[in-house]
Amino acid sequence: MRIVQELLFIIAFGMAVFLFSTKVRQIRRNILLGRDKDLNDHPDLRWKNLLLLAFGQKKMFRNPLVAVLHFFVYAGFLIINLEILEIILDGILGTHRLFVPVLGSLYPVLISLFEVLAVLVLSGCAIFLVRRNILKLKRFLSKDLNGWPRSDANYILITEIVLMLLFLTMNAADQEMQSRGSEHYIATGHFWISGMFTSLFHGMSDSSVMAVERACWWLHILGILAFLNYLPYSKHLHIVLAFPNAYYASLEPAGEMENMPAVQHEVQLMLQPELAASAPASDTMPKFGAKDVFDLTWKNLLDAYSCTECGRCSAACPANITGKLLSPRKIMMDTRDRLEEVGRNINANKTFTDDGKTLLRDYISEEELRACTTCNACVQECPVSISPLDIILQLRRHLVMEESSAPAEWTGMFSNIENNMAPWKFSMDDRDKWTENM
Known part of the structure; x- marks a missing residue:
């Protein structure tokens, strides 16, 4: 019987690892589809970001109560799962x-500490469920989360609660079997939390408790292995990716926009036409901005x-607050949805086959x-240094520079810059005439 259990466990564990690693490889491939x-510059600053933002959750602590609860869930769940090494x-x-x-x-001290963390994880998840479904915080009511995203968050929280209850119940039953001197159950010493609930099993037979x-x-x-394979399909993939994302976060001053060398080159040629003769010829026209995930x-x-998908970005967005269509959270969700669609296309066709869709317009509107x-x-x-703004700017650059699509107010400004070297409708010669009346 024991050999059968070992064989079943090895099969289940092997399948879980295989499926997880396959999906991880697909996600890595999808990410590398980008330019x-x-x-890799300033590794010292990047390691600092990783430690403060990912491990220390620095930005979360702007709201201390929520941050502490989140830290219990995040740190507790990770630390408790060290115990699965023994189970495996x-x-x-x-x-x-x-x-x-x-x-x-x-x-017994380590297991007891794990149990304390399990209670904290359980409590934190229960409070987060209440915040989402009973208190109904505004950022969780957004239509961005309609359908699967809202259910996804609840499923994860409920799963973590169930896993913690199973862990505590398993230990309580184990403690009861130890007290009965069962041969298979090694004496470990008293567990702080589960040891208080062994009385629940006093009236049960040995076979029932076992x-x-x-x-x-x-x-x-099996729940942890299932959770492992659910993770890549869920927003909770940030449990893993928050660390590299914090490491590779932008180190530029906040709000600084990235210049485009191709545009700078064109401006230099316009201002200094003599450079055109010495400029190397290019076989391909540069692409400005972004139209699709590639x-x-x-x-x-x-x-x-x-x-x-926490919505802190959208809750702080002035456009979103004033009722505009923009939601930075939706920008990120749409980008991921399009990237997953592209990934499925590659899985089916071995290489990407044009599906007639693009991130711009099919997912994100003008x-x-x-x-x-x-x-x-x-x-x-x-909290994890994501930049919806960078994606927005690249899509807008495509609209303006590739499709000449811009609001009338912008077009007037562009024309003035081209003709007058300034956003205003005054020639350079007339620009200082206002001083004559002083």
Whole structure:
């Protein structure tokens, strides 16, 4: 019987790892569809960002209560899952609590600390469910989250609660079997939380208590393996990608826009025509801005996969607050949805086959893009240093510079800049005439 259980566990574990690694490779491939961008400068500052923003959740602590709850859920869940190393080895080797002889008296202390964290995770998830579904905070009511995104958040929170309950119940049943001197259950010492609930099993037979412990053990590990494979399809992929995304975050001053060398070159030729003769000829015309995910940088695409859909960006966006169509959160969700669609296309055809769709217009409308004031509030508020603004600017550049599509007010300004070297409708000779009346 034990050999059958070991075999079943190895099959389940192998399938979970295979499916997860396959999806991870697909996500990596999708991200690398973007244009190259070198972000390896100043490693000291980048490691600092990773430690403060990803590990320390610096931006979350602007709201201390929510930050502490989130930290309990995030840190607690990660630390508790260190315990699955023992479960995996027990499952493969057919042992039970393999680390007890190794850790000795330290073992019950570690498990007890894990149980305290489990209670904190459970409490935090319950509070977040209440905030989302009963208190109904405004940023969680947005139509951006209609359908799957709203359900996704609830499913994850409920799953974490169930996994923590299984962990605590498994330990309580284990403690009861230890007290009965069952041969298979090694004496570990008292667990602080689960040890208080062994009385729940006092009236049950040994076989019933053992069945509860084994059922919780299997459901706990299978639930974690299922969670592992659900992660790449969920917004909770940020649990993993927040770290590289914080490391590769922009180090430029907040709000500084990236210049386009091709545009600078054209302006230089306009101002100094004599340079045109010595300029090397180019076989291809440069592309300005972005129309689809292929035109964005790999960092933009990493941003899309790292988005937590928390809505802090949209809650801070002045355009969104005043009722405009723009929602920075939706910009990131649309970019990820388009990228996933492109990925499925590649999976089916081995290479991308034109599907007649683009990120611009099929996912993100001109009205959304033009509502942006480029104030940088969305970037400032994002807990994991995502930049919806960078994607917006690149899409707007395509509209203006590739399609000559701009509002009339912008067109007038562009014409003035071209003719008068300034946004105003005054020639350079007349620009100082206002001083004559002083």
